[in-house]
Amino acid sequence: MNAIQTPVMLRVAQKKIHGPSFASLYFDHSLEFKPGQFVMVWIPGLDEKPYTISHHSKTGFAITIEAKGIFSKKAVALEEGDLVGFRGPFGNGFNILSSPDIAVVAGGCGMAPLAPLVEALDKRIVFIHGARSKDFILYPERFDTPRQICTDDGSQGHKGFVTDLLEREIITRKKAGTPPLKMVYTCGPEIMMYKIFLVCESFDIPCQVSLERYMRCGFGVCGACVCGRQVVCKDGPVFDSKHLRTMEDFNKTALLKSGKPVQLDQYFSWRCQ
Amino acid sequence: MNAIQTPVMLRVAQKKIHGPSFASLYFDHSLEFKPGQFVMVWIPGLDEKPYTISHHSKTGFAITIEAKGIFSKKAVALEEGDLVGFRGPFGNGFNILSSPDIAVVAGGCGMAPLAPLVEALDKRIVFIHGARSKDFILYPERFDTPRQICTDDGSQGHKGFVTDLLEREIITRKKAGTPPLKMVYTCGPEIMMYKIFLVCESFDIPCQVSLERYMRCGFGVCGACVCGRQVVCKDGPVFDSKHLRTMEDFNKTALLKSGKPVQLDQYFSWRCQ
Amino acid sequence: MTLHFLGKTLKNPLVLASGVLGNNKQILERVHENGCGLVTMKSIGPAPRDGHKNPTVIDLGCGMINAVGLPTPGYAHMEEEWQALETRTFPLNASIYGGSVAEYQTVAKFVAAKHPDFIEINISCPNSEQHGMIFGVSEQSAFDVVSAVKQVIGDIPLIAKLTPQAPDIAKIAKACEAAGSDAICAINTAGPGMVIDIESKMPILAFKKGGLSGPMIRPIAVRCVYDIFQAVSIPIIGLGGVTTGKDAVEMIMAGAHLVGIGSGVRYRGIEIFKKVNQELNAWLCAHDTTLEQIRGAAHGRDAVKNKGQAQ
Amino acid sequence: MTLHFLGKTLKNPLVLASGVLGNNKQILERVHENGCGLVTMKSIGPAPRDGHKNPTVIDLGCGMINAVGLPTPGYAHMEEEWQALETRTFPLNASIYGGSVAEYQTVAKFVAAKHPDFIEINISCPNSEQHGMIFGVSEQSAFDVVSAVKQVIGDIPLIAKLTPQAPDIAKIAKACEAAGSDAICAINTAGPGMVIDIESKMPILAFKKGGLSGPMIRPIAVRCVYDIFQAVSIPIIGLGGVTTGKDAVEMIMAGAHLVGIGSGVRYRGIEIFKKVNQELNAWLCAHDTTLEQIRGAAHGRDAVKNKGQAQ
């Protein structure tokens, strides 16, 4: 347990704005880290929320935030030099396979946990990224690994869903007799991840998804983040097919702050009020 | 700080009775240890007192107790299999010199801390042991190092004091032109140690003595054991000439359990009431 | 290690503390499967409540501080959960709270109709009728709330959960016993405490103050259980800082019938229940003794024997 | 870092806690030389007392538990010590206790005639007039003892040392202030706690229960200082679990004027005072700020500004 337990306060070393609603905040602090792990980000006087580590080096790290509600809007409005508190990293991270026969499928801000993963994987993997439109495509210049883009409005790449591209890839491989995908990693809206999971199941391909739930402690005690039998902050946030198959609440319910389980659409609409 | 903090309970593995009033209790437990260090010995329901480690090996240790008051009488009456609690080892221990030109001077039960020291020193040292009478000579068979004995009643060895033997040794060396003593280690009644200290001072020989004061914590917090500016349990129990010179209370006063400073004779008589 | 507690059979003496993981049936079931004899739900309150903003729970290394703020869907808004729990295969302790005696009663009556195996009342909450004073620090308040709840829960055994902030916890326990409580659970979090971040100059918890739990409060919990054991005849769930089998033995020697674990989940995972059971059994075995024989042993043999009569 | 405290000059804001090493002039002097601004004597009582049998002080790793039992030669049997202290070259805080208001008064009057720089009254002792209840848990008892002592000590500043066992420590502090206390020292040990040795089935402390101190009680101490700061205008000695310069900063931000250290001596030696001073200064320097500027900072800027008037 090398994670930070009482918040360590760090100053924003650099801020990069991505398109209309994303920003990355960089911090000069070395963290032990596995792609997929998250930190609890504290803005004193406001609140504390979980964010994935989206960039990681020996000397620093960054988080990437999509401005949605009160907290995230305040977070993207932080300036260089502002103090932010961190606990973590928490959670299990992705189980990393070294093979070119892998797909990474990102939806919107779901790119954040996947970016350090892509950098850790073989350069020949299949890398799919979907977004609302061209402006919302995170890290356009970041990767050596080529990326297939799709947008809801067709403003860049394929017009349509990431699942289309993933299915096409799987079928193409089947037809060509090239090795099938050994793993699909995905993060994005839960409905998207669920569809990816179904596609993978139908083709017998294992997948790993990164879930999001309301969190308090971040270390598996308070129960705020439970999803069925799983404790998202501790057992997850990354879960593999084996777990997903038994998680009744996956793509169905999530607990509100009060502990009340609600349908996912209600959970997300309520949160972003 | 590898010392045991909350008492570890050990069973008496073996008990050896020495003469009319001493017993050694052996325990099968490995302790980190420097000769001169002590442990706090707890007899549940009775009390807890400091005792020097008198035997030490990789797998076990022993303490040697002189039956005096309530606690020590109960301690020497313990049987094999009885449970005793230990905290420690505490204190600084002797600063060990490797040279044959060293004297070790033990008085009575003061042999206890010196025995493991003698075993760690050169076999050619000068080793002097004084006791009331023949029966009170601790560990008659224990040492490879030859020992000069003196008794108060002359029942064995020289009739008289250890200081006589020490002075004789120092003067003999002077006359013979052999190397002078580099260090005198001593433990016994405080008046004896004080006299040894004076002898050493007059011949410019450094010495180390092991003091005894009433103790509570054993680790330098409660202040029960202070002797002038020194905290006996933490800075001592072994003190060298440099410290002894500035310790006004050496051979003068000690604190009672209440914290009241009294003359040493009063301290000891009150204790052994 | 099966044992009986207030007429129910438990597979072992370990209890999941309220507020730790007890948020839905599936996770309660998992905790039970992982070796916990009795699982407690997160405290259920009279009305929906979000609890405090984060940070709410911080690990301090030798324990943690929390001010979660009693989030609850509200007793009347948990229909699906109650339905799911009907088919449970494990004993269930339902923890409840309120801001007034009437609220405790309302929640307790409703919850009793859902047939939990036990009802635990968390009396560490501010008593709105007495200007925010905590129910559990006054004998009268404790007596009032326990008797009121007892009236409306039929034959479901009642457990009163006490706070170490009481000036004399043994007196509160006696008041609860007199009011009809079937058991005592001790202790809730200690303190309260505060941790300040010196860079931002702000208390770290959004609520500023929070309750202390975990290893650092074990001496307080053991003392409370010890005091309560001398004061009452009803059984005690000893809770506070337990993380090992030896800690459980200590709690039992202080007088506990059952041993609760909350923060320990942080330090040894959900498997802590399995591990503590193993360690506890190994210890009993090595010492050729039983739970019954060591219960209250720290009070001396006679104290234990005379306990019943001494009241 | 010289500063003024109740009309006296201290070389820095660190205070040696009562009961830690304060047994004679020479050791007090050594603590002062090692960087302590104000040294406190071990609490002096009305009559000679041996205190409890051992074990009396046990290190639990993240703090310690003690039941030393207030040993004292008795105020009237310390003539040599008083004489020695007359020629002291360091500021001295004399801690006293009693079992009744009259006893406090008797001890205080006698001690005042020995001219310590401050008199600290330890009101965490059982009040014999009120059936063993602790003076410091009742506003009335606290008021009574402080006023009585204040009457007999002339112009020697009075410090009331409070216990965290008070249900509302801020109220006790207010009562002390109203009674004429010149400062508050918070906190005495927390709990009480108990640690049982499971092999012998005995509480480890001979007195069975003991007070908790050291790092594990820091959150409680910080909370108490925070609460007291909001309730009173007199300065506070913040004490409990401090072992580093950052801990001292935290205490000062909670509202402390001076910062006490007791158990910390266990963890970093007598040199802890030097070290904490260095760390505190380094922190202030790195943050380009002063003690005055950070005092009470955790209450927010306005809270500190309005403090005086708000009473």
Ligand SMILES: Cc1cc2nc3c(=O)[nH]c(=O)nc-3n(C[C@H](O)[C@H](O)[C@H](O)COP(=O)(O)OP(=O)(O)OC[C@H]3O[C@@H](n4cnc5c(N)ncnc54)[C@H](O)[C@@H]3O)c2cc1C
């Ligand atoms: C493991 C993990 C990793 C994440 N990584 C990222 C990331 O890399 N980038 C990113 O942008 N986001 C990430 N998130 C989401 C992030 O934590 C926030 O939820 C998101 O930024 C929106 O927060 P908000 O407060 O701005 O908006 P909202 O969620 O709309 O918040 C509005 C209000 O609703 C409350 N609220 C929020 N959630 C709940 C809830 N479940 N129940 C009850 N009340 C609620 C809040 O207290 C707030 O006052 C991650 C979440 C998790 C769990």
Ligand SMILES: Cc1cc2nc3c(=O)[nH]c(=O)nc-3n(C[C@H](O)[C@H](O)[C@H](O)COP(=O)(O)OP(=O)(O)OC[C@H]3O[C@@H](n4cnc5c(N)ncnc54)[C@H](O)[C@@H]3O)c2cc1C
């Ligand atoms: C560092 C150190 C090492 C020691 N090593 C050994 C050793 O190896 N072997 C050995 O035999 N002894 C050793 N002693 C002495 C030992 O700790 C006991 O003091 C000794 O055994 C006598 O204890 P007693 O309780 O039997 O008798 P007494 O000391 O006569 O005790 C009688 C009563 O007086 C009380 N009392 C004792 N001392 C004081 C005091 N200073 N003030 C007030 N009340 C007091 C006790 O509580 C007891 O109830 C050592 C002492 C120290 C400090």
Ligand SMILES: Cc1cc2nc3c(=O)[nH]c(=O)nc-3n(C[C@H](O)[C@H](O)[C@H](O)COP(=O)(O)O)c2cc1C
């Ligand atoms: C995060 C957290 C939430 C808690 N919530 C509740 C609660 O809702 N009701 C309750 O009675 N106790 C609650 N408690 C207190 C625990 O049940 C338990 O009494 C306390 O933590 C001491 O046990 P421990 O040291 O094993 O954690 C909570 C404790 C923690 C750490």
Ligand SMILES: Cc1cc2nc3c(=O)[nH]c(=O)nc-3n(C[C@H](O)[C@H](O)[C@H](O)COP(=O)(O)O)c2cc1C
């Ligand atoms: C061994 C010991 C003895 C103590 N004796 C006294 C005492 O005589 N009078 C008093 O007011 N406080 C006494 N205290 C309490 C301390 O002064 C202090 O308030 C408490 O330990 C918290 O501070 P700390 O965490 O820095 O130790 C004692 C504490 C310890 C550990």
Ligand code: FES
């Ligand atoms: S956030 Fe507390 S258990 Fe997951």
Ligand code: FES
């Ligand atoms: S015995 Fe406590 S300071 Fe030495």
